[in-house]
Amino acid sequence: MKEGEKEGLLVSGITSREELDELEQLNIQKVVQKYLFGKKLKNENILNEKFIYKLHKEMLGDVWDWAETVRKTNNTIGVDKLQITIRLRQLLENCKLWIDQDEFIPDEIAIRLKHDLVFVHVFPNGNGRHSRIMADIIIKHIFDKETFTWGTNNLNKKSEKRDFYIQSLRKADRGDFTDLLKFARSY
DSSP: OOGGGGTTBOSTTOOSHHHHHHHHHHHHHHHHHHHHSSSOOOGGGTSSHHHHHHHHHHHHTTTBTTTTOOOOSOOSSSSOGGGHHHHHHHHHHHHHHHHHTTOSOHHHHHHHHHHHHHHHTOSSSOHHHHHHHHHHHIIIIITOOOOOOGGGSOTTSOOHHHHHHHHHHHHHHTTOOHHHHHHHTOO
């Protein structure tokens, strides 16, 4: 790993991307156990900004000092940094309306929230993983359905499934969620 990639890293002795990925994954597994196999969450405790930030902190807070912190730069992906908090609030309110008005089937509500969270790109890193866990939390706790399989692959590593996932996201960017919905339930 290059020195610039270690800025904000809370753990010393990490020398490779593989070591970092493994450390992050260990923390993320704790979050998965807590929220997907622990006690049932109430709807009002899920679709709010406080929970969005808390989840990210629990996922990456033992590894990075910037966990839970809103992105402070503009990237090639995501809304303008000055729009992040407003767009996040709007997204959560939209999701509540989708649920209250049965706007979409449960899977599509969770997947649309996941997709739009990545589009807003709240955090400096971890947005994809965070959004997938959020979709799983929504489908499990709000709709009482099985969590998504996400192709049962590590989506951080290059593979055919990751390529299909990226293509599905691009189609969803254009409003077509068909492939992303399929992928979320694929093996």
